[in-house]
Amino acid sequence: MHVLILGAGFSGKAIAKAFLPLARSVVGTTRSAAKLAAIEAAGIDALVYDGVTISPELAAVMQRTTHLIQSIAPGRDGDPMMRPDAAPLQDLMPNLKWAGYLSTVGVYGDHGGAWVTEDASLEPVSARSVERVAAEKDWLAVGRGNHIPVAVLRLSGIYGPGRNAFCNIAAGTARRLIKPNQVFNRIRVEDIAGAALFLSERSMGGVFNVTDHEPAPPQDVVLEASRLMGVSPPPEIPFETAELSPMARSFYGENKRVSNARLRDSGYVFLFPDYRISLADLWGNDSWRG
Structure with missing residues (x-):
């Protein structure tokens, strides 16, 4: 298993640590060279990626990547891996077997305090959530087109x-x-990492609310x-x-009250x-x- 974390921030570093014992290599990216040392201190190989330019070093890592976590926010121009000028994912990562996309429960928008599941209507309010909806659709479509399981992890308020x-x-x-x-809702960062590892080990794709039991x-x-x-x-x-x-x-x-029943029913046991x-x-x- 060769793991690549695009965006090794708070959640990305926790996910990388969860994969470390099982992987032959784990690489995380950051936009800032000043943050490389912090990632490496966690035992993770680190590279700079600004979301636009893929260095030769990163390209080589992508070529061997089997498991991908995309944690970079899309922004106005869309997801960095899905923009019209981006190289096809299957060319960048020909050995990819599973991908996880970190999204947000913000894609549901306001539901007046009602319970929502992954099948609820998406009514994003903020621009950042609108961008996430588009990125989710792109990643799921690429997964279907390339017969690669893509798991969309919709995260609630992250802490740890x-x-x-x-x-x-x-x-x-x-x-x-x-x-x-x-x-x-909220979610402990270790459960984000645990859920990502759980889904990847089972090659599970689809949409999952990664959130605690108690709004x-x-x-x-x-x-x-x-x-x-x-x-x-x-x-x-x-x-x-x-x-x-x-x-x-x-x-x-x-x-809203976000349900995690789908993830629990799949067999994941929350740590917190x-x-x-x-x-x-x-x-x-x-x-x-x-």
Whole structure:
């Protein structure tokens, strides 16, 4: 198994670590040469890829790649591997056996707090989610055309060691915004990695919601983290009066409960099925700082 992670950021590095014990090679890319050392420190070979120019070194890696994770956001010009001027995937990666595309539950848009499955209508609100819908379709079509299983992993709010409510409380940036009936799903980064490995080992393609079991109000997560830390929680702030960036406000414009039943029914067992179990783990083993 030769694994290539296009975009070895927070999730990509976790996925690479999950594949390391089984793979003959694992390579991750980053846009910045300054980030190469951080990827290599995790035991992952690293290359620079700006989403446009494929270096000779990266081209050689692509030629041997058998398992691919695409974690680079598409942007206005579309997915970097699917643009009209991009070389055909089968030419770049002739040995490819499975691909995973990291998407977002943002593709569903707002469903008024209702439960959504992978078969729900896609009603993306933000431009970034509209771009993800197009990229998903492209990847699934290329998979069908080349008889390669492509798994689209729709991720909810990502957190884990070094990126969590404890970090926000410690930094003094945590807030308890109150918007009645608002809920979000979230996912621990290790479960993203576990799900990717699970699907790849079984050559499974299709669309999967990779999210925890319990959609919950965001203020409840902050309250639980504060309890575990033994500190007073930040005060409640009505959503209507809160100062938020346009991006942050757009997140609160989408309200849904995302089901992970398809992934669970396929046999994947979540390491951290809800935020309480996950926060207790991060605090209990002192891994929350990263």
